[in-house]
Amino acid sequence: MLRVEDLTFRRRRGAPVLDGVNFSLAGGEVVSLLGPNGAGKTTLLRAILGFLRPQAGRVRIDGEDVARLSRRAAARLVAYVPQATQNTEPLKVRDLVLMGRTAHLGLLAMPGAEDRAMAFSALERLGVAHLAERPVTAISGGERQIVLIARALAQEARILLLDEPTASLDYGNQLKVLGAIRSAVADGHGVLCATHAPDHALFLGGKAALLKEARLIAFGPVQDVLTSQRMSDLYGAPVAVVAHGTGSHARKVLIPFPDHPVPPRDKPCDPSVC
Numbered sequence: 175m176l177r178v179e180d181l182t183f184r185r186r187r188g189a190p191v192l193d194g195v196n197f198s199l200a201g202g203e204v205v206s207l208l209g210p211n212g213a214g215k216t217t218l219l220r221a222i223l224g225f226l227r228p229q230a231g232r233v234r235i236d237g238e239d240v241a242r243l244s245r246r247a248a249a250r251l252v253a254y255v256p257q258a259t260q261n262t263e264p265l266k267v268r269d270l271v272l273m274g275r276t277a278h279l280g281l282l283a284m285p286g287a288e289d290r291a292m293a294f295s296a297l298e299r300l301g302v303a304h305l306a307e308r309p310v311t312a313i314s315g316g317e318r319q320i321v322l323i324a325r326a327l328a329q330e331a332r333i334l335l336l337d338e339p340t341a342s343l344d345y346g347n348q349l350k351v352l353g354a355i356r357s358a359v360a361d362g363h364g365v366l367c368a369t370h371a372p373d374h375a376l377f378l379g380g381k382a383a384l385l386k387e388a389r390l391i392a393f394g395p396v397q398d399v400l401t402s403q404r405m406s407d408l409y410g411a412p413v414a415v416v417a418h419g420t421g422s423h424a425r426k427v428l429i430p431f432p433d434h435p436v437p438p439r440d441k442p443c444d445p446s447v448c
């Protein structure tokens with residue numbers, strides 16, 4: 175349903191920030207977008223939203239060129255959860271989530287009972303309905319991230335773009351946010367999630383897209399794409415991707431090797447050790 179086709183974007187006369195990027199995302203699928211700082215992840219998300227005008231290529235959603243859609247029409251198709259922000263407005267959680275309904279309201283219309291029910295249902299689905307009456311300034315960072323995902327769900331857009339949704343959260347809250355993402359995927363949303371955590375990409379499953387210096391250097395099933403060689407090349411540091419467990423319990427995990435001169439080769443690890 176989302177197709178990014180030969181997308182190229184550069185600012186002024188600088189080098190491309192996105193250079194011929196191609197990939198697609200289906201409903202009920204998650205794609206983790208991995209890449210070092212400055213690789214172009216946020217730029218890609220903003221280009222998909224239609225906030226940036228590419229010099230070449232296009233983004234299509236259900237065959238429609240995003241550049242031809244109004245902001246309102248685009249907001250019905252794609253919801254965006256930006257990188258963690260501190261709210262200074264003491265808006266109630268339920269009102270913040272209700273803002274997700276904006277694209278569905280008539281000009282100057284106020285949200286009605288149905289909109290409020292949808293907003294509350296999004297909070298319920300993510301297990302945070304008990305926060306509804308609290309000011310956004312009085313909940314934790316992890317709770318805020320989940321509330322922002324609830325706002326995206328209330329928007330009823332089939333595609334969710336998440337920009338580092340687990341950044342600066344403690345481990346428990348990271349797992350809560352990852353759980354919220356998995357339930358959105360299970361509900362049929364297509365999710366593109368920019369992250370600095372390859373382990374989270376493995377946990378989410380689905381596919382991975384590796385972005386380096388403006389180019390997509392790998393795209394495919396996350397279990398195939400995340401290899402020791404690729405991860406070490408991507409981040410410029412030796413990392414081993416090893417298989418942990420056997421049979422249906424087998425999964426890949428990353429282990430950093432800071433003192434290793436060359437990337438360790440992919441090999442199964444001894445489950446008793448890792």
Ligand SMILES: Nc1ncnc2c1ncn2[C@@H]1O[C@H](COP(=O)(O)OP(=O)(O)OP(=O)(O)O)[C@@H](O)[C@H]1O
Pocket residue numbers: 185191209210211212213214215216217218
């Ligand atoms: N508003 C801007 N004006 C000029 N250059 C920018 C602007 N925003 C980003 N850039 C540059 O574009 C490139 C890509 O930035 P982008 O934010 O997309 O990277 P990123 O992969 O999301 O990075 P990070 O992981 O650090 O968030 C970087 O070189 C960055 O310095």
